Amino acid sequence: MSQAPLVAELSQRHGEPGWLREMREAAWQQYEAMPSPKLEKTDLTKRTWGFGPFPATVPAEATGDAGAILQSAAEAGMPVAYVRDGVVVRVDATEAVRNLGVVFADLHTAARDYEGVVRKHLGTVVSAAESKWAALNTALWHGGVLVHVPKGVAVKVPFLFVYLETGEGNGAFPRTLVVAEENSSLTLVQVHLVDGGAQPGQVHAGVVEVAAAAAAQVKVAAVSNLAKGPTRFVVNRADVGTDAAVEWVFADVGDGFTVGLVESRLTGTGSRSVLRAMGLGSGRQHLDLTASAVHAGRHTESEIDMRGVLRGRASSCYRGSTHILNGAVAAGSEQRERIMLLDAHARADAIPMLLIDENDVQRCSHAASVGKVDPAQIYYLMSRGIPEAEAVRMIVWGELAPVVEAVPAEGVRRWLAGRIDKELVP
Amino acid sequence: MSSPYLKIENLHVAVDGKEIVRGLNLEVRGGEIHAIMGPNGTGKSTLAAALMGHPHYEVTGGTVTLDGQNLLEMSVDERARAGLFLAMQYPAEVPGVSNANFIRTALNARRGEGNEVPVMKFHRTLHEKMRELSIDPSFAERYLNEGFSGGEKKRNEILQMVMLEPRIAILDEIDSGLDIDALKIVSQAVNSLRSPNIGFLVITHYQRLLEHIVPDYVHVMMQGRIVRSGDNELARQLEARGYDWLKQELGIVDETVGANA
Numbered sequence: 001m002s003q004a005p006l007v008a009e010l011s012q013r014h015g016e017p018g019w020l021r022e023m024r025e026a027a028w029q030q031y032e033a034m035p036s037p038k039l040e041k042t043d044l045t046k047r048t049w050g051f052g053p054f055p056a057t058v059p060a061e062a063t064g065d066a067g068a069i070l071q072s073a074a075e076a077g078m079p080v081a082y083v084r085d086g087v088v089v090r091v092d093a094t095e096a097v098r099n100l101g102v103v104f105a106d107l108h109t110a111a112r113d114y115e116g117v118v119r120k121h122l123g124t125v126v127s128a129a130e131s132k133w134a135a136l137n138t139a140l141w142h143g144g145v146l147v148h149v150p151k152g153v154a155v156k157v158p159f160l161f162v163y164l165e166t167g168e169g170n171g172a173f174p175r176t177l178v179v180a181e182e183n184s185s186l187t188l189v190q191v192h193l194v195d196g197g198a199q200p201g202q203v204h205a206g207v208v209e210v211a212a213a214a215a216a217q218v219k220v221a222a223v224s225n226l227a228k229g230p231t232r233f234v235v236n237r238a239d240v241g242t243d244a245a246v247e248w249v250f251a252d253v254g255d256g257f258t259v260g261l262v263e264s265r266l267t268g269t270g271s272r273s274v275l276r277a278m279g280l281g282s283g284r285q286h287l288d289l290t291a292s293a294v295h296a297g298r299h300t301e302s303e304i305d306m307r308g309v310l311r312g313r314a315s316s317c318y319r320g321s322t323h324i325l326n327g328a329v330a331a332g333s334e335q336r337e338r339i340m341l342l343d344a345h346a347r348a349d350a351i352p353m354l355l356i357d358e359n360d361v362q363r364c365s366h367a368a369s370v371g372k373v374d375p376a377q378i379y380y381l382m383s384r385g386i387p388e389a390e391a392v393r394m395i396v397w398g399e400l401a402p403v404v405e406a407v408p409a410e411g412v413r414r415w416l417a418g419r420i421d422k423e424l425v426p
Numbered sequence: 427m428s429s430p431y432l433k434i435e436n437l438h439v440a441v442d443g444k445e446i447v448r449g450l451n452l453e454v455r456g457g458e459i460h461a462i463m464g465p466n467g468t469g470k471s472t473l474a475a476a477l478m479g480h481p482h483y484e485v486t487g488g489t490v491t492l493d494g495q496n497l498l499e500m501s502v503d504e505r506a507r508a509g510l511f512l513a514m515q516y517p518a519e520v521p522g523v524s525n526a527n528f529i530r531t532a533l534n535a536r537r538g539e540g541n542e543v544p545v546m547k548f549h550r551t552l553h554e555k556m557r558e559l560s561i562d563p564s565f566a567e568r569y570l571n572e573g574f575s576g577g578e579k580k581r582n583e584i585l586q587m588v589m590l591e592p593r594i595a596i597l598d599e600i601d602s603g604l605d606i607d608a609l610k611i612v613s614q615a616v617n618s619l620r621s622p623n624i625g626f627l628v629i630t631h632y633q634r635l636l637e638h639i640v641p642d643y644v645h646v647m648m649q650g651r652i653v654r655s656g657d658n659e660l661a662r663q664l665e666a667r668g669y670d671w672l673k674q675e676l677g678i679v680d681e682t683v684g685a686n687a
Contacts, residue, residue, distance in 0.1 A: 375481065380518035383478050384532035384586060385506035394531065398522025398569070 004028060006052045010142055013056065014108040019119060027128035027138035034132040041317040041349060042259050042288040047231040050201040051171030054142060058084040058168065065415055066164045066193050072411025073160040079104045080160045083143035085169030091145070100153050102186075107144035107175055117148050121179050125209035125239045125265075133233035133259075137173050137205040144175035149184040149216075158187040158219075158408045165204070167197025171230070172204040180216035180244075187219040189409045194254070198229030210238035212246050214268060221249035221407045223416055226256030228283060234260035242268030242297070248275040249406045250291070253419040255283030255314070263292040266300035266328075273302045278403035280423050281314035281346075291335075292321040295328040295358075304335035307403060309396050310346035311423065320368070321353040324361060332362040339370040340399060342392070393424045429456035430509060430593035430625050431493055438487035439469075439476040445486065446472040446683050448650035454594060457622040461636055461661060462629045464647035465669055467682035470629045471515060473647070474598040478512040479505050492594060507536050509593030513583035513600050520570040525582065526552060528570050529589050536590060555588050558618075560611050576603035584615050591619070596627045601635040613638030633665035646672060648681040 007028050011021040036044055062070050062082055073080045074092070081091040081104070093104040103114050111118045128138035145161045163174045172192075180186055190208065204226075212218045218238065226232050238246040250262050264273030275291045293302030304320045320335035337350035350368040373395050381391035400420060407413045432454040439447035447469045454460050462470050476483040477490065479502040490497040492508050500508060520528070529552065534542045543551075552566060559581050571579050580600055587595055597616070601609055616626065616639050628639055636644070636658060644660040645652045646669075653676055654660065664672070673681055 374518070376518045377520050379480060379502060380514070380520070381528070381532075382502040383506055383512055383514070384528070384590065385503050385535040386532055387503050387535065388501070390531070390535070391503075394523050394528070395520060398520055401522045 006054065007139055010054070010140065014111070014142070016108070016111055017115060020111050023123060024139045027135045030128050031132055031135035031139055034135060037132055039259065039288065042286065044231070047257070048201045049136070049203050049231070051140065051173075051203050054086050054170060055168055056087065058087045058089065060089055062089070062164070064195060066162050066195070069160070069162055069191060069411045069415055072414070073409060076157070076410065078157050078160050078409065080162070081106060081145045082162050082164070083174065084164045085166055086143035086173065088143055097155060097157070100155060101150045102153060102155055103146060103148040104159055105146050107146050107177060108142070110146035114146065114148065117179055118146060118177065121209070121211050122177055125211055125237050126207045126235050131235070133203070133205040134207065134235055136203065137175060137207045137235075140171070140173045141175035141207065142173055144177070146177045146179070147186060147188055148179045149181060149186045151181040152183045154185040155187070158189050160409055160412070161188065161190045163190070163192045165192065165194045165198065167199045167229070170199070171202045172206065174206045176208040178208070178210040178218060178220065180210070180212045180218045182213045183215045184213075185217035187408050189221045189223065189407065189412050191412055191415075192222070192224035192226065194225050194227040198227045200229045202230040204230045204232040206234050208236040210246060212238055212240050212244040214242040214244060216241065216244040218245070219247040219249075219408060221251070221409075221412070222262075223249075223407060223412055224252045224254065225419055226252050226254040226258050228255045228257065228285075230257070232256050232258040234258065236261070237263045237265065238273070239265050239267055240271040240273060243270040244268055245272040248273070248277075249403060250275075250277040250289070251403055251407060251416055252278075252287065253280040253416065253423055255281065255285040257286045258288065260287065260289045261292065262290070263294065264302065265294045265296060266302060267296045269297045270299045271297050272300065275302070275304045276403045276406050277306045277318075278400050279308045279316065279318070280311075280400065280420055281308070281316050282311040282423055283314065284312070285310070285314035285316060287316040289317065290319040290321055292323070293333060295322070295324040295331040295333065297328060299330045300328060301331070302333040306337040307399055308337075308339040308348060308350075309342060309399060310339065310348050311342045313345045315347040317349040317351065319351040319353060320366065321355070322364065322366070323355040324358050324364070326357040328358050329360040330362045331358065331364070334363070334365040336367040338368070338399070340396060341370065341372055342396070396424055428493065429622055431455050432594045432625060433491045434488070435490075436488040437473070437476070437485065437490060439472055440484045440486045441472060441482060444684070446650055447476065448683070449488070450651050452645065452652065454625040454627055456593070456625050458643065459620070459626040459628060459639060459641040460643045460645060461641035462627065462645050462647055463631070463633075463661060463664060465681050466631070468647045469650040469683050470647050471598055474512055474596045474629055477596060478502060478510065503535070511587050511590060511592030511595045513580075513587055513595065513597045515598045515602065517571050517579050517583055519572045521572050523570045524567050525570050526566040529586055532586070533589060552589065555585055559585055559588075559615055561585060577605065577608045580604055581608065581612060584612050588615055588619060592624065594625050594627065596629065598629045599631065600628070601630055601632060609635065610638060633661045636661045648673070648676070648678055650683045653678070
């Protein structure tokens with residue numbers, strides 16, 4: 001119980017209502033009670049769970065990559081939220097978006113000002129009970145956003161949430177709550193930037209939960225450069241209602257030690273999910289990434305497309321999981337995982353998982369591969385005068401480009417492309 | 427610029443330790459079209475791949491120079507930048523790389539840093555050449571060869587050739603998989619390039635192609651070497667009479683590589 005004061009301190013600092021404080025405390029108990037998890041492809045036994053104390057103030061000016069991304073978003077008229085090391089620096093919802101009745105606020109403020117929405121949905125899609133790190137995030141989240149789009153409202157311009165981690169935060173616990181009411185539509189781009197100083201021994205546990213009501217259309221892109229140092233956990237999940245559609249993009253360029261889950265629970269009849277993920281790993285990256293579609297409703301559709309590129313001594317695992325529950329009749333799904341190894345010491349697993357508990361399945365396909373860049377492709381490009389290193393760069397870019405292009409904010413796309421280019425310089 | 431000059435002397439090429447090309451001599455100069463004919467399995471495509479520098483093909487003897495430079499010491503990309511082009515029988519598919527981006531990168535690699543082709547000019551030229559080859563404009567932004575039909579791939583090879591303007595162009599069975607209309611279009615493109623600035627080596631099974639691309643020289647390959655050379659009349663003879671009379675004349679029983687008689 002030595003860290004329990006962190007919960008009390010956070011609650012007090014943000015003037016949280018009693019229910020929220022109780023939720024944090026309950027989650028803290030769960031975190032403490034749960035044993036360190038044993039994962040098939042990730043050894044957590046040597047990782048420590050260090051965090052706190054959490055800073056109360058941070059420099060207000062966004063510089064560097066964060067500054068450039070925020071600037072570009074502002075110019076594009078996007079609502080932006082900027083959090084540095086868990087401290088909310090600013091949220092600009094923009095008047096145009098506010099006029100639609102949309103809420104875009106930091107989650108601390110929202111828990112007071114839009115208590116009904118937050119209380120109804122927080123923790124319903126990602127629950128503290130499901131994993132030690134989900135419990136930890138539920139207990140200690142700070143620096144997060146709420147996006148709430150009312151019934152029938154279509155927000156054309158994407159929301160941008162930038163979380164900057166500098167190492168001063170002593171652990172990163174962002175939480176994002178997206179509530180898309182019936183027949184609404186929205187796009188959220190969330191960027192987790194690590195700018196030096198990532199601390200070994202610390203924990204990063206991030207959660208994105210999306211509640212997409214009937215016929216809602218939600219797109220969420222999570223882009224990051226998860227760097228080495230902390231043990232990183234990511235849980236991004238959507239609950240997808242009747243005839244609703246959720247589209248995920250996950251893109252990471254880094255050398256971090258990460259266990260990630262991106263999941264759509266297709267609960268409503270006719271709900272759909274598209275999930276595109278890419279990782280470019282270097283150094284001693286360990287990315288244990290699961291992309292998952294759980295088919296619960298009838299006539300549900302899912303697509304999973306994972307692309308990994310590994311350099312150096314990166315050792316990663318890309319797992320596609322399609323689960324068709326009993327009663328989820330006429331489900332359609334396809335998944336593919338493809339990994340390219342650029343260096344001799346890079347290692348990877350591509351694991352397709354199909355769990356089918358229903359006899360009436362419309363279609364269910366999968367494909368997985370791990371391999372070097374195809375020498376026939378390299379030869380072909382070289383035969384037109386393109387030097388080998390450039391040929392490899394083009395082929396890898398070709399592999400990753402469809403995911404990069406799916407990121408719906410130009411400034412973020414540019415940043416991501418820059419990170420990829422930097423990694424691929426021979 | 428001087429006229430292109432490819433010189434092959436006593437070339438030997440092995441694949442997986444087995445010698446496929448066995449002492450081949452050939453000279454191709456700018457302005458000339460050479461056709462290499464011959465039945466399957468006589469080493470024609472091996473010759474093409476070895477000249478381009480495909481890593482599976484090991485040159486075990488002989489010399490090849492392009493404009494006096496030792497081609498065999500160059501990497502694949504250096505050969506291309508020196509002006510060699512191979513229109514491949516089975517070009518690779520590269521997902522995610524657009525045709526236009528690929529061709530522009532190749533062109534700029536050839537032109538060298540500081541001499542890149544202006545983007546607008548490139549696209550204008552590309553679309554002009556695509557029109558001449560009856561290639562749908564959408565192919566510029568499509569991924570390189572991905573989902574192209576056999577004929578579309580062949581036309582795309584020729585598109586690259588006309589864009590890159592090589593000094594020596596090798597066409598490896600460019601006619602296979604082409605219907606007669608496509609064959610005419612491809613032949614027209616080759617003929618339009620014909621000039622003292624380019625020499626062609628056209629590899630084919632069939633004389634049909636050589637009705638449209640009329641060669642100056644015709645060579646027949648058997649058992650990994652050129653066994654007979656002549657002009658276009660030789661190709662007509664082969665079309666009319668097949669290869670057996672030639673085999674008889676030469677005392678060859680089995681024309682494929684590895685056979686001794």
